[in-house]
Amino acid sequence: MLRWKDVIYYAKYSNPEPARRVEKTEEEWRQLLEPSRYRILRKKETEPPYRNAYCRSYEPGQYTCAGCGSLLFHASEKYHAISGWPSFTQPATRGAVKYTFDNSHNMERIEVRCNVCDGHLGHVFPDGPEPAGVRYCINSESLIHGSIGC
Numbered sequence: 001m002l003r004w005k006d007v008i009y010y011a012k013y014s015n016p017e018p019a020r021r022v023e024k025t026e027e028e029w030r031q032l033l034e035p036s037r038y039r040i041l042r043k044k045e046t047e048p049p050y051r052n053a054y055c056r057s058y059e060p061g062q063y064t065c066a067g068c069g070s071l072l073f074h075a076s077e078k079y080h081a082i083s084g085w086p087s088f089t090q091p092a093t094r095g096a097v098k099y100t101f102d103n104s105h106n107m108e109r110i111e112v113r114c115n116v117c118d119g120h121l122g123h124v125f126p127d128g129p130e131p132a133g134v135r136y137c138i139n140s141e142s143l144i145h146g147s148i149g150c
């Protein structure tokens with residue numbers, strides 16, 4: 001189980017090795033992704049709270065990266081955090097996501113990215129439910145929900 005101290009360690013020192021890497025130029029990403037997904041995954045924008053696809057969805061299955069298709073989160077780890085965005089207590093695997101310190105917008109946060117394609121997903125906070133105590137606050141547009149493998 002991944003806890004806040006693990007997140008800090010990864011952000012500070014070194015992230016887990018991804019199983020594979022997907023690298024494209026910004027122009028290739030712009031052509032590949034729908035504009036709404038491109039703005040979030042590659043430009044680190046944030047979608048509006050509540051008015052997004054998966055905020056209130058609790059269908060079983062899994063969430064993959066809208067950029068590269070890698071498995072990121074299981075629906076079983078999704079919970080109602082009343083934040084306005086899809087919230088998870090754990091990534092699908094330790095190496096699924098990577099962490100970096102983000103001091104933008106006058107806030108000290110830890111950004112969560114896809115570990116395979118570096119796509120921006122959202123942020124992680126130390127106020128999640130027990131036992132792990134971490135909350136992954138993720139943009140719906142960076143995810144694709146599928147029921148395969150549930």
Ligand SMILES: [Zn+2]
Binds near residue numbers: 068070114115118119
């Ligand atoms: Zn990805």
